[in-house]
Amino acid sequence: MTKAPKAAGQYRFHPAVAEWFDTAFAQATEAQRRAWPLIQAGQTTLIAAPTGSGKTLTAFLAAIDALVRESAAAPLPDETRVLYVSPLKALSNDIRVNLLAPLEGIGRALEAHGLPPHGIRAAVRTGDTTQAERNAMRRRAPHILVSTPESLYVLLGSDSGRAMLSKVRTVIVDEIHAVAGSKRGSHLSLSLERLDALCGRPPVRVGLSATQKPISAVAQFLAGAGRDCAVVDVGHVRARDLNLELPPVPLEAVMANDVWERVYDRLAELTVMHRTTLIFVNTRRMAERMARHLADRLGGERVAAHHGSLAKESRLDAEQRLKRGELQVLIATASLELGIDIGDVDLVCQIGSPRSIASFLQRVGRSGHYVGGMPKGRLFPTSRDDLVECAALLDCVRRDELDALRVPPAPLDVMAQQIVAEVACREWGEDALFDLLRRAAPYAGLERRRYDEVLHMLTDGYTSRQGVRGAYLHHDTVSRTLRGRRGGKMTAVMSGGTIPDNADYTVLLEPSGQNIGTVHEDFAVESLAGDVFQLGNTSYRIQRIESGKVRVEDAHGAAPNIPFWIGEAPGRTDELSIGVARLRAEIDHLLAAAPDGEAAIESVVGWLGEHLGLRDDAARQIADYLARSRAALGALPSRDTLVMERFFDESGGMQLVIHAPYGSRVNRAWGLALRKRFCRTFNFELQAAATEDAIVLSLSESHSFPLDEVWRYLKSATAEHILIQALLDAPLFNVRWRWNATTALALPRFTGGRKVAPQLQRMKSDDLLAAVFPDQAACLENIVGERELPSHPLVDQTLDDCLHEAMDSEAWLALLRRMEAGEVRLLSRDLPAPSPLAMEILNARPYAFLDDAPLEERRTQAVMNRRWTDPASTDDLGALDSGAIAAVAGEAWPSPRNSDEMQEALMSLAAITQAEAAAREGWPGWLQSLADSGRATRLRSRDADLWTALERLPCVQAAYPDAGATPPLQARDNGEEWSRDTALVEILRARLSGFGPQTVAAIAGPLALSASTVTIALTQLESEGYVMRGRFTPGTTAEEWCERHLLARIHRYTIRSLRREIEPVERQDFMRFLFEWQHLAPDTQLQGEDALPQALAQLEGFEAAAGAWESELLAARVKDYSSLWLDDLCRAGKIVWTRVGAPASASGGPVRSTPLVLRT
Template structure:
């Protein structure tokens, strides 16, 4: 469509403002002008919004010129964010005003075209005005559109709508807000009684056909898809710190990251820094503010008040703010002006989110977006590398549209029936089914929801949730009294997080919100940061925290629960592809891997070297790098002997969460033990107890694709996620009211209501566990089904997990087991997992994984040792396990414990120990037992065994007839658990294994002349008990294949412990001489530096170190700085860079301190760091009794007057100069005063007789200037 097809005034305005239409504009205008459904897909900054609006503006202008515009709303624009709606309304004024000016210039009549924004923040007077003068273009959010469709005035306003524009459709389609909106659109079409023209816009949509169906609904209409692609030229790069990344980033590495961001911010006019959590937004704002000035940076996230967010956006747009730290709150197209650079701290876990965020820079047509990605851990580095490659290849994440959420359906049914006053049940069902997420809704499910809304629930607080009158005879639905008000005040699909409002006193306005748990853990007087501002808590009430400005005092950082995003399926596949490629390249050596990453992934050398080194260590430890085609099960013991199983599965946290939770339930049923588990993007950890033992790859067969859903449902019912999602589903369905009588229902009320409700519809869920036998019977109730479905599809990815299990069953995914002496490099991150990764309710301080000791940095050559048990350790344990009797009684004990000893072992010792002397004098001792009839010789085939009388009964059960010499009577031992031959074999092998180290099943079978089947059956029974562990521990092989060995669990844990000790011993400490040489070099004592900059570096290096005041200029600094002079230190302090003071003074107990000040330990620190050091070393608690009268006078003057010159102190106190000096020295000793120059301290340290000019000017004192408290 050419511009001349528009009205001349519209075309004239466009030509004034733009050189030409963009591709998406030129391609979309014809279809939209014809009233056809249209979906626009184009990169950020390509003019999509104007493309969607232009045809509607043109139509309204033409209609206004032809017959005048009636006071009717014709265009409804819906955006996912209130701030975005405000921006669109402002940006709409530009073309409206411009077009009206063009009409005036052309001599044509004016057209009074009005646009208005309606959100939850719109004041009441504006809403009343809009009822009287409806806007022609209404800009709103899904939630406000829902309210308008439910209220009488809103329905009258929307009745004349002809076009609906849904912006950023991708942000809605993949969640319940999208399902909510789709029903609202069908309600709107039913209200207007004619087909609407639907227009959708987004930069990142996949699959685009599904997005088109979501937009227009389940009808036969076609949708024009204008797809100009999402790929554009971008300037993307990876930023890695100089220090190597670890599983958890150290503070010094964080400092490097903040320094680099500050450097980038200073090199650009405006910078947007995206982070994944609100806590990190506050933390980053604090540290970056220290580098570029607090006035140049602030944070932006959903827990800040809208006034703060709007102010931050306006400052950034006006160029008054250099840097804004944001979460996803700025991911969409809010107008924040020209942004030159986008930095992303940590992987955003999504290709689309990364592209959206980078697209905020270079936002206008023709500019190039610029983004820098900062990985925060070693796994982050691999994911960021894969993310950049996926973005370069034009890949996108697939958006999964929720299928028929019943809680949203319940709410919309109540709202629509209440708004329309009456509906035929059949007609309402047909309307609902036209919404794309509900296209497959079955009639019986719909009727079930209607019955629930008509009948409600009978709880201990009475009947609730009954909102409809259901006339089943005539198929009519009417609203009950109060239903409309409840639907309006409790609508929407955004779950309630129970945040506390933060109210600033005495002004009384809201500055943001805090997580409920953080508010609970805080006390009055606590200081926290919000929006890069420190606040002190005054009091805490239900739902509110009252604060005052803390005026920059060092704060704690608040936390918010459950906010880390999960990695998308497509990005997980990209990570697996990277791992597989690097695995193959590492076969040719480390350098080959580095070169491949630099060439194929365009990584800088430093990043390529770090990633290659990390993965090479993983391959050395595990034998390969885990991928989606090769999953590795890694097992190791911790320091306490507990076992840990790590599953390296790079399928993303949603699949891994499902796998870990289902395995946890299977282990619980199999071993009767509730183990601890956690899941991250690339791994799962199961922390086991001493009762668990199994072949390392066996857990891969614990679950089956046909039955895993039932297992997972039973597992999630016990997980912390279910109560939360149950409450959310119930509140969205209006079964629980979030607002009542115009006020927010307190959190504990809502929790109690949710518990009452679950007691009615699902009593087994909160029943006493002792009264439940077997699995819980899950009721077929709409809300229970929905809560479970939310857990399975939102928190977890049940479909992806089932697909993985099917691949396992088909052999398409290989399982590799590895027994290690300690955790591999890839296991480090899961061992330090955050609470959001936990799959059980054990607190962080009680995690079994804390007992695992591991190295933060591991060389690939050292990592290879993790897969090998030390032969000397195995031999040592074998020797320790085999008995060393010195008396007949001790030999008898050994025969009872071991079950038997062969005659060869009794004479020559156990062959496995290699120590024949261990059998020294055994024959003599055994003869003594035989003569006492306590033992005998049992012959099995050609093997003679020494057996104690207490074990003969088991041999009788095994053999039937015993061939013993001499004949003795078997002692009946009660409660042995031996009732059959298999029981006897099991118990005899159990005893035998307690005296041996790793041993093969064949060797055990031979010792008792058993068949291999009998021996293996008994060993597997012992394995089920957790008594033995199988594997290839000694490295023995037969015909090139490793021999399977069995080892008693405690002995194996001891072997692991000895192996780790041996590996630690190989880390040799340096000699004291080498260490001293390092210290001399590190402190610059061997090669002294020069100049003021070098002095600043020395003071920074020694910050926090205390030394006698007189030694700094005499000994410490001159040893490090060549040509040092006292004025250099004076200048450093006088410029405000550094300050001297005494730290760590213990509170007084009647003590006075008048010792010479030159002996007082003082430290030099950065002036900006004083508040933090004062947190560590607060001022001492003293009173007047601890100070001399002179010191008290000086201190009082300083308290009242503030910083004072020395002569002013003399005049104000009326003391002699010497008395003031002594008083200041005393106050320095207490750490109560400092000065703005080192000269002040020097004047106190230097004896009077040694000061310059003392002989000539006796009695005149140098000014100890600038003291303050």
């Protein structure tokens, strides 16, 4: 080859490699220009570039060039030189296919110039690789091996695999951001260190990713602890076409089915407008549901679903059909989020917020997935809070913000698995193995103490009850060496990995036995033979259900049920939560600054359009929703302002909602700890739930307390201890324990060559937990005080996972410290009905629940939804209806009609003052009659003058020991002793049942008691949940007290009054309104030519026969109507006439009966 192409001289590529590249591409991208010299120099390199920037080819071409150069000197030996690791099996298959193009092109270039072929072979080794393909690799190793983290681990644990990998020179880790922030990444980092130790000379590492932050942490993760890494960061900033799509009706807390129909219609419309469309949803159930509805609109052959519960053949078929242009739309979960090649996608739609900035960018980046392409994405919010979150997401993208990556620090369960696997292959010194582990970035801070504890667990057994039968290692303490025990190697290989097992049932199509996919265990168990369900946009009828299997037949399109799957919902990222809180705070500021409500809304709409680029409909919905919420709560919750609200439900209980837009990981920790604190205070288990923006606690009738005190229920110094005790009661701990015990090989996934059934795995997990942590499985009646945590690596790791992965206890404790320092504004509101912001937490999905009560038993179901329409209509319990208060107070006060009923009144109220009796007709006579018969008496002291019944006399005399009785009576001794304090509490309990809201002064005055004495007694009643305090009466500024059942009745009457204000009118009234509105009533008819446009504007879009327009419709609305007026408007172009439907036949023009529409 005499002429070197332009790329060869610049990047020192082999001429054939450079020729192929220059032929295939116009020029190198920035990522390629900067990365190639670094990779060729043998430096560990991290390439951070947007999707579609050619970064995968960047890494491969440098490695291929080295192989081509080596093959030019001599035929390549059968050794694996390049290892490509991908987080997805589908991506691995896709990469192998994409490798063929450069390899074949370079081969042709070599052949054209008479050079020997390169002979480079590539192969894929994943869990889907057939046994025949694996055997072929053992006999003749490929030069480029494409694999997954789990398959790399398996290869490192087998003799043939280690032989294959021992000559690796380059390791490419694709989509590194997808694994670095999880235990899967920690597992991979240890595998890479084991590979370094195996190869002798550490291979060059190349990392690829689209979205990363902080870049230094990702680089360190790739290179390992204490090693340098060159970073090629071309930034994630990229021109994008992004916007919101809203249904034509306002969003609510839950999207109704008829609104979903509008969404499906719009998605179908967008699909028709584009060549290929990719729709991302957040759940597998939604993917199936949406696929069915879109198939009804577009045709089943043009729509497909793609998610992790479909068989790999079904997923691959959908990918290839989309790539070939046979599919118009593919509905997918995160299974298509990464860089699988599915061809050119024109549009990406995201249904609901993806809860992550990085996920959104990654998903939208699937469109325009080529160098220079512009991604196009549309967000479809599903609720009002989701709309706000989606707007905040667009704002974060506009600000070029990214989610921060958090690498789990030294997970012990992963380390235990990798130690067993490595020591099973060769003998290790305990110090040398410790050094190897610490070279992995996640384990750089590993303490020797924790390492020794794990070694002790692996050499002495996971629990003392098992003894060495459960051990995998032999520890020679004399020589300080570690060797594997029999069976450890097989267990490590067969049961490795960090992806948790699920209890899904395999769906098999009869009679072929073809694997269709999986459904959740609960769905399978609840189904019956003959039921029809959908999987992969195809209907199947159940034939029979076996252990772990559902056998089905094709239902040929019969109407199906949609299966469900149960799993942990990912929490919203901290950066997106900050974005949501920032948006709320900005809107709160705008609403507060405006002079009136209408001006405030318009200012918010204008700001959202100018700064976020939102359309008017989306901006107005956000403005209206948050304005109504602010009017109800007094402020919008943000990072620096938290709001708590309390309101009655229909059962007489109350709901307590804390609005905190800190994300579900923080709110879950707060909710669990607060629930435990309530339990300890009131000795009552509460129902609770936590979402991204709020926490709800369902209170019973026994709960009563000053609302402001709840902010101080938890102190930062002791809060984590309370959270841990609460966590031990939650299902989360046991689930995470099972995952960690499985990862640490304490619960092998396979026994005797067969997979352990999920039910047995759960039982074994419970047994192991009982042996390691007896208090966790003990009968609660036998536990004195708190559970004592054992010192065990797996218990410690499970707690760490719960506190810092499933929850974010550190951020929550930091929030508590800010609250204690007064850095956060705390507002408390008692409301007659839930605020608009509370409606979503009240309708929370089961994954948000913090207790095990099922959905149908949730106390939040007793909350009636009030449709807030006017921001000025919201206020707290201080705005309870005065008529309702008066009505309830009147109903509560007794109305006796004779002396017997008078005695009942004395019993219910405990004591009645002489002034109260004198003010009511007939009372003095009835009281005197009771006194004459010895059934009541009058107690008089220096200040008090009370009537009481004989049965109440001991109690009232204890409260007024100096009072004299007239007539003197002797009550029957029932053995009950009264102190003055308990007597006062009982008297106030009885008296408050007959009054509405009262101040302390109003309660104390008639009874001749001091305010302090009454306050003490009222506080005791409050702790019992009997009374509540607040400012209830309109216009009052003093604190009032009211018996809770009476207050609940006032609340109901207030709501009833509000509902009466919007009750539907009678039919005749509505018809009268229509006649007046349409100017058909004699006194509302229009007059004159100038009035005709007004009448036509009201009828615009209405279809009527051509002959009826002038003779019936317009003449009835305009008194002196003339047909010349309509002719003049038509000639002037101000009115046009048309027909909506197609004509029945093509012959002839319009006739008098032809339906026409007039448009202005």
